[in-house]
Amino acid sequence: MTHPSAPRPLRVLHVFPELRASGAEVMLRSAGAAWREHGIIPDILAIGPSTGPYAAELRAAGYRILHESDRNRGRLLYGLRKLVRSERYDVVHLHTEWANFWLGAAARAAGAGVVRTVHNVFEFERLLRLERAVQRRITARARSWTHVAVSASVAANEERRFGPRPRVIDNWCDGCFEPPTPGRRAAARSALGLADHHIALVSVGNCAPQKRHEAVLQAMGDPSAPDDLVYVHVGQEKPDQGERQLARELGLGERVRFLGCVHPLDALHAADVFVMPSTHEGSSVAAIEALSTGLPLVLANAPGLRDLATPSEPSVILTEVDPAALLDALARASRGRAPLPGQRFSMARSVAQYAELCHQVAATRRPRVAGGRASVGPAASRAARHDAHEGRASAR
Known part of the structure; x- marks a missing residue:
């Protein structure tokens, strides 16, 4: 123009x-x-x-x-x-x-x-x-x-x-966010120490109260949670590293990867499900990036996130964030990759x-x-x- x-x-x-x-x-x-x-x-x-x-x-x-x-x-x-x-x-x-x-x-x-x-x-x-x-x-x-x-x-x-x-x-989102080739996905999983049987959950975003990353850790620590869930977090942690401390208290130390402020593409390519349990968002760029790589999304049923769940986006699952509901949504989402969002974003x-x-x-x-x-x-x-x-x- x-x-x-x-x-x-x-x-x-x-x-x-x-x-x-x-x-x-x-x-x-x-x-x-x-x-x-x-x-x-x-x-x-x-x-x-x-x-x-x-x-x-x-x-x-x-x-x-x-x-x-x-x-x-x-x-x-x-x-x-x-x-x-x-x-x-x-x-x-x-x-x-x-x-x-x-x-x-x-x-x-x-x-x-x-x-x-x-x-x-x-x-x-x-x-x-x-x-x-x-x-x-x-x-x-x-x-x-x-x-x-x-x-x-x-x-x-x-x-x-x-x-x-x-x-x-x-x-x-940036045009670099696209589905991985099989070789790139394998390399990304290997770099994170993920075995074939692991179901990798990924969140992208700085640690803040509204993000509720602790809900993912609490769900993984629930007795009913499968042992093959691994959580990968990309973003800036709080100074007190409270989420690391919670992971240790729940006995999840070996099943959580805190990557810090790195480009999220490799983590998205390695993952099986993107999860965002925020209390609210405006329009999450991180979720759009994940959707563009073909990941299924598990999102809190919250303002700004529910906008992504449309009939044209069947791979977006809205859920409450208690452990049982979150684990059920994660199980449903991890069954396959998602269709791409086209030109919407x-x-x-x-x-x-x-x-x-x-x-x-x-x-x-x-x-x-x-x-x-x-x-x-x-x-x-x-x-x-x-x-x-x-x-x-x-x-x-």
Whole structure:
């Protein structure tokens, strides 16, 4: 897709918390070379104590990585406004829930349009729910400011809790995620010490309370669990390594592999079943990657995950996460490989949709005033500081 009316390539600034190997960052890495085909030059701004451990991966994919500290929110808003104005960004694409309203206001004050992607099901209540509802309604009426949800569950939650329903653009995964050849599968299993009789379960994702990886370990430790189950975890562990400790307490030490932050492809090729017992997700890129390699999926019957279970995806099994239900689902899923998901999670299609949206938003923004001194003002700075109570757990 080309946009011949654009006088120059569109400059888009993606704004994240610290950059980590989470779904949105992984998607951007895989799409690094695709944006220029749509007339877009993208940069990334990390707001946090540092750029984060995934910055090098994104830099290698062709993105310029910028950094602003979030220690003082007033200075952050001023710094963002100054950056957007000096670099002449046309669109600021926000990927953070934290302070998103005030970050967007700062971007618009500097003359940029705003795209805000909601990456998760935010179940805010009471004062924070009211605050977000007011903010969402204001931005829904604003020129050159639009919201996107990554799944139907996210869009439905936004409408139910906050009012406006955003459009949906599906997440995607890298084209390298495809079914293994017999030789590659054998090599991947051998590297993990898996015998032919082992049934390998794999989870991909950083250890966090919502991921509930301990549910898999507890199911494997149940007396009724078969002895040939092996669990492979890819992702960053908690500092206290609580899941390793639980595995030892359950006597599973030799049947669990904690691989850390490695590329998940080999683990997916070695596995028999992908399992994700999360309390909620937005639209799990890890699950999409697993589905693309032909793995059957066992997912918690939870928002964001149940979107993957459609009549066209018979290999996706939804389950409760008590040991009996989880073991039954794992037994059913381990009976064979899965059909591929086709074009549902096409990177080319979703990147084209985001690019078209960015061009539309840029076309409706207010013209910049040369030498202007637009400001987000002290009220915005105070309100952004008030956002701190939602915590970093709600960063996305």
